[in-house]
Each structure stands twice: as C-alpha cells, then as structure tokens.
Amino acid sequence: MDEIESVMHELGSAFAAGLTQPGSMQAALWDRGRWSQTYDAAGNRALIGRWSDTVDAGLFALMARVKSREGIQGVFVVELTATRSGDYVVSYSGDLPSLPPRVVFDDGYRYPNHPKPGMRKPLVAVNDGRPTDPAVLAEVQALVTEFVERYTQLRGEPPQLTAGYSEAEILAVEERLGVRLPEDLRALYRTIHDDSGESSLLGRFSPAPLEQVVTWYHEDDPGSYLWDDGLFAYDPVVFETHPYGHVRRLSRNDWWVTFAPDYGGNYAAVDLDPAGLGAYGQLLMFGRDIYGPIVYVAPSVRHRMRTVLAAMRGAAPGDEEWDAGEWSTPGHEWLVDIGDAVLVDKVAAVPDASVIQLAHLRQVEHVRLADLAGLSHLRSIRALESPRSRVCRTLCGWTSRRPPSQTSVPSPRSRRCASSSSTPDSGTNSYAPGGRRAGWLPPNSAGVRAWPRRPRG
Numbered sequence: 001m002d003e004i005e006s007v008m009h010e011l012g013s014a015f016a017a018g019l020t021q022p023g024s025m026q027a028a029l030w031d032r033g034r035w036s037q038t039y040d041a042a043g044n045r046a047l048i049g050r051w052s053d054t055v056d057a058g059l060f061a062l063m064a065r066v067k068s069r070e071g072i073q074g075v076f077v078v079e080l081t082a083t084r085s086g087d088y089v090v091s092y093s094g095d096l097p098s099l100p101p102r103v104v105f106d107d108g109y110r111y112p113n114h115p116k117p118g119m120r121k122p123l124v125a126v127n128d129g130r131p132t133d134p135a136v137l138a139e140v141q142a143l144v145t146e147f148v149e150r151y152t153q154l155r156g157e158p159p160q161l162t163a164g165y166s167e168a169e170i171l172a173v174e175e176r177l178g179v180r181l182p183e184d185l186r187a188l189y190r191t192i193h194d195d196s197g198e199s200s201l202l203g204r205f206s207p208a209p210l211e212q213v214v215t216w217y218h219e220d221d222p223g224s225y226l227w228d229d230g231l232f233a234y235d236p237v238v239f240e241t242h243p244y245g246h247v248r249r250l251s252r253n254d255w256w257v258t259f260a261p262d263y264g265g266n267y268a269a270v271d272l273d274p275a276g277l278g279a280y281g282q283l284l285m286f287g288r289d290i291y292g293p294i295v296y297v298a299p300s301v302r303h304r305m306r307t308v309l310a311a312m313r314g315a316a317p318g319d320e321e322w323d324a325g326e327w328s329t330p331g332h333e334w335l336v337d338i339g340d341a342v343l344v345d346k347v348a349a350v351p352d353a354s355v356i357q358l359a360h361l362r363q364v365e366h367v368r369l370a371d372l373a374g375l376s377h378l379r380s381i382r383a384l385e386s387p388r389s390r391v392c393r394t395l396c397g398w399t400s401r402r403p404p405s406q407t408s409v410p411s412p413r414s415r416r417c418a419s420s421s422s423t424p425d426s427g428t429n430s431y432a433p434g435g436r437r438a439g440w441l442p443p444n445s446a447g448v449r450a451w452p453r454r455p456r457g
C-alpha cells in the first residue's frame with residue numbers, strides 16, 4: 001500500500017466512523033478552502049453524521065500528496081461513500097497537469113443569461129436629485145419608532161440605532177453608485193445610520209453604513225453574487241428564482257445593490273431591475289446558505305419591516321426571539337436513482353414538478369428527453385455514475401451545445417480505494433468537461449471564489 005492509498009483508507013475509515021446513517025460526501029478542495037455536501041443513501045441532501053477535524057485534515061492531506069506526486073493543479077475533487085458497518089469507497093480526480101486543458105478563441109464570449117457589466121440602467125433607477133418622498137419617509141419613521149418602542153418593551157433596553165444620513169449625504173452616495181436607491185431604503189437611511197447592533201429591524205438582516213454599501217457595489221463586477229461567469233464554469237446554466245417571474249434570470253445584474261449582511265455569510269440586496277411580476281426595490285438574498293439562484297425575500301424593505309413588527313406584536317417580554325416570518329424557497333434540484341425503474345414514472349411521482357430545474361439522474365443507461373417533459377421548468381440535466389460514460393458526455397456537454405469558443409480536454413486522472421468488502425461501481429470513469437466527474441462541483445468552483453468579498457461581521 002503506497003502513501004496515497006494509506007491516506008485514502010484513513011480518510012474512509014474516519015468518514016465511516018462518524019456516520020449516523022449510510023450516505024456520501026462530495027467535496028471540492030482548493031488551496032484556500034473547500035466546498036462539500038453530504039447525501040443520504042437515497043441521494044437527498046442530508047445531515048448524515050458528525051465528524052472531528054480528522055476528515056477535514058484527511059481531505060487536505062490527500063490533496064497535498066496527490067498534487068505533490070502527480071503535479072495536478074486547480075480544483076481537487078473527492079467523493080466518500082460509506083455504511084455504518086464500516087464499508088467505504090474513496091475516490092478522487094483532478095485536472096490534467098501536463099497539457100493545457102482549455103483553449104479560448106473568443107475572450108468576449110458570454111453564456112446566455114451571463115451579462116457583462118455595463119447593463120442598461122432602468123429609467124426608475126435614474127437619479128434626478130429630488131429628496132426622499134415625504135409620505136414614504138413618514139411611514140418608515142413611524143415603523144422605526146414602533147420598532148424601538150416594542151424592542152425596548154421586549155428586551156428591557158432600546159436598540160443601538162443612531163441618527164441617519166442627511167439628504168445631501170444620501171445623494172452623494174447615490175452619485176458614487178450611479179443609481180437612485182428605492183424610496184423606502186432612502187427613508188430608512190434618513191432615519192438610521194446602520195444596524196450594526198443586529199437589532200433585527202429587518203429580521204436576520206442588518207443594514208450596513210452607506211459607505212460600506214458603496215464598497216460592496218464596486219467590489220468585483222457590480223451586482224455579482226457568487227455565480228461563476230467564466231467560460232469553463234462547471235454548470236453555466238442560470239436557474240430562475242422562485243416564485244417565477246419576479247426576478248430576472250441572470251447570473252448577475254448591475255442593478256442589484258447589496259446593503260445588509262446577516263453576519264453569517266448571507267446578504268440582502270435591493271433589486272432595481274425586476275422582472276415583469278416583480279417590484280422595484282424588492283428584497284433579494286444570496287450567500288453561504290444559498291445554493292442555486294438568488295432568493296426572493298420580500299416585495300420591499302417596508303414590507304419586511306411590517307412583517308417584523310407583526311411578529312413583535314405577538315411576542316412577550318423576555319422572549320429571546322420572535323418569529324419574523326422567515327421565508328422558504330423550494331429546492332430546484334431533483335436527484336433520483338433510476339436503475340430498473342421507468343424514468344417517466346419517476347417524473348410523474350414528483351410532488352411539485354414545476355419547481356425542478358436541475359435533474360441529477362443516477363444509474364441510468366439511456367435517457368429519452370421526452371420522459372422529462374413533465375418537468376416544465378427543467379433547464380439542466382446531469383447523469384451521475386452512469387454505466388455508460390457516453391450518456392454523461394452527451395448530457396453534460398462534451399459533444400452537444402458547446403459554443404465554438406471553447407474546447408475542453410477531459411482528465412484521465414482518477415483513483416479509487418475501497419474497504420475490503422466494498423465493490424466499486426461501474427461509473428468510475430465518467431467525466432464532465434474540464435476533467436471532473438459529472439455532478440461533483442458547485443456552480444462557482446471553477447472560479448475558486450467560494451464567498452463574495454464581504455465583511456465577516
């Protein structure tokens with residue numbers, strides 16, 4: 001047993017030891033961090049165990065040894081599968097080190113729904129210098145006043161909110177942003193400076209100082225929120241925000257302005273360029289807890305404030321938290337094992353087929369796209385662990401729907417080890433473009449930027 005195999009067996013044993021139910025972990029690692037997701041035996045995302053630092057250390061130890069010996073570069077991918085009896089399978093893959101795996105003939109090419117900076121400004125976002133709407137200002141001030149009163153009753157002390165900005169100061173900030181902020185957000189900043197004390201004025205979100213808002217807006221491309229806009233993004237398909245029709249289906253938008261963190265890796269933004277059913281100034285969310293499209297939160301800042309106040313009215317003094325009416329968004333992915341089943345029957349059994357935009361199909365030899373017609377919003381298909389790698393090639397883009405501006409060379413570097421009682425599956429050598437097994441990496445992994453450069457709190 002060589003050094004790499006030894007590390008793989010130690011990693012597999014540690015993973016199996018921490019399981020509370022059978023399942024798997026898929027992890028993508030790079031020099032500055034990692035992304036991972038765990039799944040139960042049915043392929044659903046789930047918390048399947050608890051692990052000490054041994055598994056984390058083992059993942060990076062395996063990456064270091066493989067990169068040192070084989071000279072691979074870029075993202076390193078590992079999959080761990082185990083049962084509670086101690087059986088496990090460990091596999092990894094990486095990019096081809098000796099030949100350039102990608103060639104770009106058109107640097108200006110963009111995938112659909114991946115706009116470049118410099119988007120046309122909506123007319124409502126043009127700033128004419130007028131002061132904040134007096135009626136909106138009066139309403140927001142009344143909402144803040146009631147919030148302070150109820151917060152003091154519930155917590156025994158007032159929230160840490162300081163006086164807001166002047167009209168001139170807000171206008172100066174808007175000139176640096178190149179937009180006019182929504183009236184209720186303007187009114188909020190006229191009333192308070194920020195909510196660094198995390199009073200829950202907007203629920204989980206705490207408005208940052210306007211100076212910080214400007215910094216965020218000009219960081220990288222305006223309106224970026226974690227999506228990889230590169231030509232070799234793992235999956236360039238942009239999914240649509242639910243409920244459909246409210247938010248434009250884009251990887252980024254110049255007119256999404258981030259203004260409030262939750263100090264847990266997530267951020268709120270106001271949308272100045274909504275879709276047909278949306279509202280100017282609607283509230284969106286992105287960040288650590290969002291896997292997929294940007295999330296629709298509320299029609300406006302005022303709506304969110306009203307929701308918080310409604311929850312506070314039903315709370316009692318001494319309550320640690322009050323229900324701020326947190327929102328939920330349906331999962332847009334469907335991961336299913338086909339095996340001997342009929343695909344069209346599996347589709348018919350989905351409780352709400354309209355929310356599915358990404359289908360992960362496992363243990364499938366042939367796919368008839370007509371069998372997926374019941375998934376009305378389906379936009380991306382992946383075949384995982386397919387008995388025939390040609391299925392993966394066709395669906396993942398080796399031979400179809402690739403723009404002429406890019407060429408990918410699959411990597412042959414992949415290795416597995418298993419505990420003595422485990423039987424490797426037949427899908428070991430299925431790869432997606434760029435030399436990675438299909439279905440393994442998060443949408444932003446190729447850019448090696450796991451989080452937006454936002455303050456950590």
